Amino acid sequence: MGVLLLAGISVINKKLILDKLYAPQNVVLSRETNLIIIGDSSLEYSYNPAIIKNSINNARPAENYFYSYYKLKFILEKNKHVKTVVLGYGYHNLSKNRDADIMPSKMSLQFYNRYFMLLDATGRKEIQKLDMNYLFCYAKFCLGIPLEFYKNMDLIVDLLLGKFDHTKYPFWGDFSKDKKLRLNVAFEKMLDAEVVGSFYNGNTIAGKSPVMSAYLVKIAELCSRNNIQLILLATPVHKDYLSRVPPYYMELNSEMLVFLKKRYPDIRYYDYSSLLTDDSFFLDPGHLNHRGADIFTAELKLKISQEHCCGRS
Amino acid sequence: MAFNSVSFLLFFPIVAILYFGIPRKYRWAFLLAASYYFYMCWKLDYIIIMIASTLVAYGSAILSEKSTRKAVKKIFFLTSVIFNLGLLFVFKYFNFFSESLQALFNSINIVCDIPTFSFLLPLGISFYTFKIISYSVDVYRGTHRAEKHLGVFALYVAFFPALGAGPIERTGFIKQIHNPAPFDCQRVTNGLLLMAWGFFKKTVIADRLLAIVNDVYKSPSELAGLPVVIATLFLAFQIYCDFSGYCDIAIGASRVLGYRLSNNFNRPFAAKSVSDFWNRWHITLSMWIRDYVFMPIAISKKFKGKIGGVIFALIVSFSLVGLWHGAKWTFLFAGMLQGLAIAGGMLTKTPRKKIQSIITQRVYNFFCLLGTFFFMCFTFIFVFAPDFSAAIDILNGIFVSGKHKWIELGINKNDFFISVMLIVVLEVVQYLQAGKDASARFFKQPAAVRWAAYYLLLLGIIMFGVFTPNKFMYMQF
Numbered sequence: 001m002g003v004l005l006l007a008g009i010s011v012i013n014k015k016l017i018l019d020k021l022y023a024p025q026n027v028v029l030s031r032e033t034n035l036i037i038i039g040d041s042s043l044e045y046s047y048n049p050a051i052i053k054n055s056i057n058n059a060r061p062a063e064n065y066f067y068s069y070y071k072l073k074f075i076l077e078k079n080k081h082v083k084t085v086v087l088g089y090g091y092h093n094l095s096k097n098r099d100a101d102i103m104p105s106k107m108s109l110q111f112y113n114r115y116f117m118l119l120d121a122t123g124r125k126e127i128q129k130l131d132m133n134y135l136f137c138y139a140k141f142c143l144g145i146p147l148e149f150y151k152n153m154d155l156i157v158d159l160l161l162g163k164f165d166h167t168k169y170p171f172w173g174d175f176s177k178d179k180k181l182r183l184n185v186a187f188e189k190m191l192d193a194e195v196v197g198s199f200y201n202g203n204t205i206a207g208k209s210p211v212m213s214a215y216l217v218k219i220a221e222l223c224s225r226n227n228i229q230l231i232l233l234a235t236p237v238h239k240d241y242l243s244r245v246p247p248y249y250m251e252l253n254s255e256m257l258v259f260l261k262k263r264y265p266d267i268r269y270y271d272y273s274s275l276l277t278d279d280s281f282f283l284d285p286g287h288l289n290h291r292g293a294d295i296f297t298a299e300l301k302l303k304i305s306q307e308h309c310c311g312r313s
Numbered sequence: 314m315a316f317n318s319v320s321f322l323l324f325f326p327i328v329a330i331l332y333f334g335i336p337r338k339y340r341w342a343f344l345l346a347a348s349y350y351f352y353m354c355w356k357l358d359y360i361i362i363m364i365a366s367t368l369v370a371y372g373s374a375i376l377s378e379k380s381t382r383k384a385v386k387k388i389f390f391l392t393s394v395i396f397n398l399g400l401l402f403v404f405k406y407f408n409f410f411s412e413s414l415q416a417l418f419n420s421i422n423i424v425c426d427i428p429t430f431s432f433l434l435p436l437g438i439s440f441y442t443f444k445i446i447s448y449s450v451d452v453y454r455g456t457h458r459a460e461k462h463l464g465v466f467a468l469y470v471a472f473f474p475a476l477g478a479g480p481i482e483r484t485g486f487i488k489q490i491h492n493p494a495p496f497d498c499q500r501v502t503n504g505l506l507l508m509a510w511g512f513f514k515k516t517v518i519a520d521r522l523l524a525i526v527n528d529v530y531k532s533p534s535e536l537a538g539l540p541v542v543i544a545t546l547f548l549a550f551q552i553y554c555d556f557s558g559y560c561d562i563a564i565g566a567s568r569v570l571g572y573r574l575s576n577n578f579n580r581p582f583a584a585k586s587v588s589d590f591w592n593r594w595h596i597t598l599s600m601w602i603r604d605y606v607f608m609p610i611a612i613s614k615k616f617k618g619k620i621g622g623v624i625f626a627l628i629v630s631f632s633l634v635g636l637w638h639g640a641k642w643t644f645l646f647a648g649m650l651q652g653l654a655i656a657g658g659m660l661t662k663t664p665r666k667k668i669q670s671i672i673t674q675r676v677y678n679f680f681c682l683l684g685t686f687f688f689m690c691f692t693f694i695f696v697f698a699p700d701f702s703a704a705i706d707i708l709n710g711i712f713v714s715g716k717h718k719w720i721e722l723g724i725n726k727n728d729f730f731i732s733v734m735l736i737v738v739l740e741v742v743q744y745l746q747a748g749k750d751a752s753a754r755f756f757k758q759p760a761a762v763r764w765a766a767y768y769l770l771l772l773g774i775i776m777f778g779v780f781t782p783n784k785f786m787y788m789q790f
Contacts, residue, residue, distance in 0.1 A: 001764075002767075002768065002771075005768065006775075009772075109780075109781060110781070132319045136780065145775065146772075146775055146776045147775055147776075147778070147780065148776070148777075148778065148779070148780055149775070149776035149777070150727070150731060150776060150777045153727055154727055
């Protein structure tokens, strides 16, 4: 009896709520929006969309290429007018450590809760391991079991009232305008943590992530198919951080770039990693504060307009 | 293995089913193995500490009981107490004392380097050490016989439902291990219902409130005013639901297996004074402290129950309660505040009686209830804050007027309303539970009503539970 009841509720939840809630037609950007910024916190903190007209910053903390691909695919489905996608391309983006967020771990639930609804069978297979967090999200999003149903209540109310706000999606990003200047607080400790977290596995180089490389190619392919200009962007990082990036990752990025350019000649690459040198522009070794973000975005605007790559921007 | 983990949801039914399939005289062995497994899932090698504690307490009690000379009895008794308190001190308090001493020496310009350890605090050590000490004292005093069966005694120490965060059982529990109860369907249902209610309190109420409290408390100066006040009020319910949720699961799980654990809570926020509060909150710890710390001091030859002695005993006892919760000055301070408040209550009995005669009893009770609740909220800040400066930041945040638009509160509007609704549900359920024979009355209801209640509870957990696993707060003490 209980099982039947739960099954009934799950079917209703899946068909009448989830399928309607997480449908691409809910994300219709204004016709003027022609530039989308996508990536992780390095872009989230550095790109101020108020400076470049008709652009949105959709970067989310720790978002890797795997999740970016599915997010972009979802957004582009009903927004064919987007002309340019700017994707973060720092030295850390192809590191094996980026796989951690699609592997069973303490943190994986946080990422699954954010992106699981976007994944297709191939994407789910990529992360499918014997993992409780995976099973939990599979039950929630694919079987419709109303686990943590309350998290959808905001969206459901909006949908019923006909004023759906896609920016409330858990995967939706935004510019994070941090007003604090925290650089001096335990800088060395932060630098160590950031360098180790990005590039090392214990004392050895973490290596290359085949999954991230594959999904970067998939993003390039998606953009190419939709006649979208893809710009790979290395955002400014602190000079001390840059000096500690292992040469292995610099070579890896260059090799990948050569490969991509060969396959998709229209791809552009802007390297601003050493644009800002003054401490006062940084929040931490890998992220800009709001001052740094404004300067960097203005610089990017100039570059984009010089290269006439995105129409009215 | 935490109660709110998937592994426990698999572990417990397996243990319960196998348990009733085993002949009664061997059940202790199975439960002991399950309890040790439960403990080893947390940290394999720390089981040695628990086994060592068990063996020392077991041996000392038997030797203490056997010896006829009082001095020898005392030596064995002290061996057990010192060994177990010593372990507790090394793992829980050593760093606190060495860091405090280091700070003291530094402040008076004495150069020295006091070592610190980086041990992980053994799970439940504060709880099982108190169990062992009460056993040792009871045997020494002669109020209980020393347990001859090592396995039964080991299970008394390691009984898994009460291992992580209590309740702190006393020596009388050993009798239950000797006489395991047969399978009883209604008792099992009752236990499962209580477990579900515990999960509801933890995942639906406590963890939801924790997210709000954490959001506000991480930057109290930025979200000053109303949000900090709301977070502080929520904190009281968060701590309560977290801990009482744990206890409900523990008591429910024990009930399924046929054991009765002591009640640890009795609607604490209905308390009309601080002393009343401690008769309703973490009752097994309060009673333990009363019997083994407060009473021996208060009625000692030195004080003979005089008011000064009682006040001294109160402050010592509650300072210990504070320190028991954690090796931090904030805990000690929060504990001392409790002692002082109870002492203040004793000293102001006469003027309060005068006030009582002026206003009606209901109004008086209402203000007492409110005053006690706000006082406890105030002291919870020191329990939750990592240090004094953070606690003071929060207190400052309360008294500074801040932004008041929902969007700027740092609290999600839906979460806020759900939380308030849940607190109302909690209080209503507790009110019903507090009635005489509440459980019997519930089971007399028609099946449709009972099943509706079960489904509502389970659906509530599924739909409104926060499934980002948060540790039970008291498992860290």
